[in-house]
Amino acid sequence: NAGVTQTPKFQVLKTGQSMTLQCAQDMNHEYMSWYRQDPGMGLRLIHYSVGAGITDQGEVPNGYNVSRSTTEDFPLRLLSAAPSQTSVYFCATRKPGSSQETQYFGPGTRLLVL
């Protein structure tokens, strides 16, 4: 049982490049989400999904796209990277049902946009 996995661990991009951050979970959790963590700020929600085929925007969705074709995978796409997207990105999941359930976080992806 691997829990929540994220790839890559670290990535350097040039401005304008695109890339996909991968997130996978093997806990059969319906709710998955992407956060970014920046110095001096709390984690901020980018996008989330309550199940396969259903996604919605969080607090800071601009510049990011998501899709959820399976329960297991929730990739985050940067269409045209900008230096403001330099951050640490965390994927998280939780059990279906109550929002009060424990959240499970992936190990994070450090992204540097030059």
Next chain:
Amino acid sequence: KNEVEQSPQNLTAQEGEFITINCSYSVGISALHWLQQHPGGGIVSLFMLSSGKKKHGRLIATINIQEKHSSLHITASHPRDSAVYICAVVRTSGSRLTFGEGTQLTVNP
């Protein structure tokens, strides 16, 4: 003003000391999470509570819904407790989490 405020931002303690980290929030909530982020970056959930008090080993979390305040206590602190501790609230309007900025704790031997 942030909707979730933590204090202190940084805390340095000697091994064995009793530690308290505070979290105040200004929105209506259904639950509050305490999370721990290790120096390597990984985030783990410590507690989820909606009332009263929970204890796990040397960690104790309390919440006062009326005062919109929660505390995380660490008894007999140890250098391995050094981490960032994050408070997050589940708003009553919707299911999203709103996070505090975190408290950096350093416990010296």
